[in-house]
Amino acid sequence: MRIEIGDYGARARQVIREDPQVREAVTGATLAFDAKRRRSYDEIDSDAWRRWAEAVKSHALTHLDRYLAEAEARLIENGAVVHWAADAGEARQIVMELAAENGVRRVVKGKSMVTEEIDLNPALEGAGIEIFETDLGEYILQLLDEPPSHILGPAIHRTLEQVRELFAERLETPPDGNPDTLARAARKVLRDAFLSAEMGITGGNFLVAETGTVALIENEGNIRLTTSLPRIHVAIVGIEKLLPRMSDLAGFLQLTSRAATGQPIGCFVSLIQGPAARPGDDGPKEVHVVLVDNGRTDVLAHEHAWEALRCVRCGACLNVCPVYRQTGGHAYGWVYSGPIGSVLDPGLLGLREAMPLPFASSLCGACFDACPVRIPIPELLLEWRREAQEEGLTPWRERAALTTLAQMATRPGLYRLAGRIGSRLGGSALGRALPMLGDWARERALPKPSERSFRELWREGIE
Amino acid sequence: MIGRSGGARDRILRRVGAATAARERRPHPGALAGDGPDDVVAAFADRFRRSGGEVVAAGMGWRGGELLRWLRDQVPEVTAVATAPDLPGELRPDLPEVAAREAGAGVSVGWGGVAETGSLILPSTGGRAVQLLPPLHIVWISADRIFARLEHALLSLAADLPAAAGLHSGPSKSADIGRTVVTGVHGPGRCVAFVRGALRSPAATE
Ligand code: SF4
Numbered sequence: 001m002r003i004e005i006g007d008y009g010a011r012a013r014q015v016i017r018e019d020p021q022v023r024e025a026v027t028g029a030t031l032a033f034d035a036k037r038r039r040s041y042d043e044i045d046s047d048a049w050r051r052w053a054e055a056v057k058s059h060a061l062t063h064l065d066r067y068l069a070e071a072e073a074r075l076i077e078n079g080a081v082v083h084w085a086a087d088a089g090e091a092r093q094i095v096m097e098l099a100a101e102n103g104v105r106r107v108v109k110g111k112s113m114v115t116e117e118i119d120l121n122p123a124l125e126g127a128g129i130e131i132f133e134t135d136l137g138e139y140i141l142q143l144l145d146e147p148p149s150h151i152l153g154p155a156i157h158r159t160l161e162q163v164r165e166l167f168a169e170r171l172e173t174p175p176d177g178n179p180d181t182l183a184r185a186a187r188k189v190l191r192d193a194f195l196s197a198e199m200g201i202t203g204g205n206f207l208v209a210e211t212g213t214v215a216l217i218e219n220e221g222n223i224r225l226t227t228s229l230p231r232i233h234v235a236i237v238g239i240e241k242l243l244p245r246m247s248d249l250a251g252f253l254q255l256t257s258r259a260a261t262g263q264p265i266g267c268f269v270s271l272i273q274g275p276a277a278r279p280g281d282d283g284p285k286e287v288h289v290v291l292v293d294n295g296r297t298d299v300l301a302h303e304h305a306w307e308a309l310r311c312v313r314c315g316a317c318l319n320v321c322p323v324y325r326q327t328g329g330h331a332y333g334w335v336y337s338g339p340i341g342s343v344l345d346p347g348l349l350g351l352r353e354a355m356p357l358p359f360a361s362s363l364c365g366a367c368f369d370a371c372p373v374r375i376p377i378p379e380l381l382l383e384w385r386r387e388a389q390e391e392g393l394t395p396w397r398e399r400a401a402l403t404t405l406a407q408m409a410t411r412p413g414l415y416r417l418a419g420r421i422g423s424r425l426g427g428s429a430l431g432r433a434l435p436m437l438g439d440w441a442r443e444r445a446l447p448k449p450s451e452r453s454f455r456e457l458w459r460e461g462i463e
Numbered sequence: 464m465i466g467r468s469g470g471a472r473d474r475i476l477r478r479v480g481a482a483t484a485a486r487e488r489r490p491h492p493g494a495l496a497g498d499g500p501d502d503v504v505a506a507f508a509d510r511f512r513r514s515g516g517e518v519v520a521a522g523m524g525w526r527g528g529e530l531l532r533w534l535r536d537q538v539p540e541v542t543a544v545a546t547a548p549d550l551p552g553e554l555r556p557d558l559p560e561v562a563a564r565e566a567g568a569g570v571s572v573g574w575g576g577v578a579e580t581g582s583l584i585l586p587s588t589g590g591r592a593v594q595l596l597p598p599l600h601i602v603w604i605s606a607d608r609i610f611a612r613l614e615h616a617l618l619s620l621a622a623d624l625p626a627a628a629g630l631h632s633g634p635s636k637s638a639d640i641g642r643t644v645v646t647g648v649h650g651p652g653r654c655v656a657f658v659r660g661a662l663r664s665p666a667a668t669e
Pocket of ligand 1: 259310311312313314315316317318340367370371372373374375
């Protein structure tokens, strides 16, 4: 995916003004996800689970060299092939070579953020390979030629009417087709693809060092099919996905599902150790695991930002974020959006490239409260702001306008106050922010700010 | 086959080593505390149903004949099935056998189940196409193979790991179109657990 972060402010304004359906669809979807997450956290001792998960991931990250070597050794014992890619170009190259050597014409893919990150699809298409995104949301976006706008619900910014129109045109479904009819039409196309593809490509939610297990969570079953039917399975996995042991995986499968969709566990989990070997197993003859760095070792070496590598990509921080809800993910200009994007992108891409994302937040602290691995997102945002200031990276006027906008998204009441004194604001930051505030204040479902303000969290000393 | 790395492996591990050496090492916190439910069969049934799965409480003596009766009664349109290669003959319903992609139902045996998550664990040696392609998936499982907690199930599975395993916790679902839940998007739209020995646990039969 092309990096276009620099225009965040302009794109945010554009989405809000020109495509109001996006804000409505995203707000509706994220509020629903978040309500499920809250209910699901209430069913467990979520504080204890989150502290445990934080500790396991921090342990894994501070012993990452050991666990990477262990995972590699297990995978090789299991008959899988392990590749290493220092950057996006190397990762693409590895997949392209595998495809070429095996005469691959058709690829089925499971939803994977890392394949977006390394821009895999255009490379494969350039080589004349047909690609099918098989997650229903991703399939919709592939037809629309759009990048995902949410980690979990890539197409949440699109309404039923829009999908209806799209499918009527492309799949010849009736113009008033219900979601069932539309899904069945997509299923038919994709079922043929599953049965004829030579290669399945997925990401990986976790990689267990002790057993060499690539674990994947989903609800549709498309990832199980992608990893089961084609002759070759390629899993592309960031090096931060390591978990030490199988017993850790048990906790992470559940906590990640609860944080993401409020389910005790996703409908389908795939645990993949290697290629089919025993009688009765009709699975892939080759399993390849591509371990990708692409900036992660830079993040790991950063004094503060390394904590962002605990991220399990559940999307909970996006769902609670009042700023994300206004625009969805596209405005952020790269694959990782919302609160986690604003702290991870500067680490992965370099701060200059990721400006002004650290300023697109009101520091309300809701993301930290939701995060299953307790990433101190507000604290990291402040750290990046401090570094940006030190390096003289953004003009203060733009910074001020963005942070004001974020404040307004968080506490729409402020807007009404601003409205009363509006005419006197002139060239101030608030004055420049006002044109888009009208829309924000009309939001029907007002975001609920974190019960504790960020300042209180700061005083409590979140580690 | 040897993986490609072109020197990347050593470079990455060196960089990781340098980054971690500069930081205080954090200890592993040990196992996540928790008990799991007491009546594992009832808890499994409850969880599995809440995710849209169906549970048939079967007696230990149930065989393919009982399954065939259930199929005739519930899904008379199913006239042919695909069965897992490791399915014991006595658990086969007496219907014509076809390839998984043409079958109205797939019949498997579960390696085990998990109460706290409502999951069936299906090893790849049972044949993945049977588990995934037919619109209806029937899984025989014995009540004494249901673990209270996922951790215990995975640790037991890890003692003899197959190439792959699937955890199925209900039918295939998606809410990607207009946030309306649709079932049977890619995988089976109906998933039925035939729990042998569950007739001993009255709560599971409700
Ligand atoms: S930062 Fe936390 S809440 Fe956000 S996606 Fe990552 S794990 Fe989930």
